[in-house]
Amino acid sequence: DIQMTQSPSSLSASVGDRVTITCRASQSISNYLNWYQQKPGKAPKLLIYAASSLQSGVPSRFSGSGSGTDFTLTISSLQPEDFATYYCHQSFSTPYTFGQGTNLEIK
């Protein structure tokens, strides 16, 4: 299985901050990397697909980059609704796997 490691596991930040979350794959996954946002009691929501493509309807303050084994999700200016848990996900090969999540909290 491909292991996905996110860092940090938790992060405290303020509204307006720029935040970066990283995800590392245990082997090269090309650009088969996606990012999701999950709020308590809700299903995950797709933010970024294929490493850097913004899902329709997602604000442009979200961006993704990377290829191979190292990827980043950046939120350019945190808004109150962005406080949530973020997961990376590899779809390069089955079994599909997710990072352990990054809990983004209000400072």
Add this chain to the structure above:
Amino acid sequence: QVQLQQWGAGLLKPSETLSLTCAVYGRSFSGYYWSWIRQPPGKGLEWIGEINHSGSTTYNPSLMSRVAISVDTSKNQFSLRLTSVTAADTAVYLCARMVTTGWFDSWGQGALVTVSS
């Protein structure tokens, strides 16, 4: 706009069989892969397996011996069966659509399944 709606029993005893169904509304059923994913309380996401409209399945090896995913294209539904459940199977179970290029773009609302004697 596709919508996924799921249902099934929420409380099971150890050794029983978990059974959930996910109905797809609003878009074609073919051309996508349909997955089940679970999330134990307070933990991360685990992919269980997928099926396409033709019935071709792929399972997570960690669950392969106990899991079966089936499809009913006449109803635009797919279903999950997980046998011999234990407390470790307690989780929110989610159905999701994967586009062929590899991301989950639509999700069901999730269903908490608790295994307890």
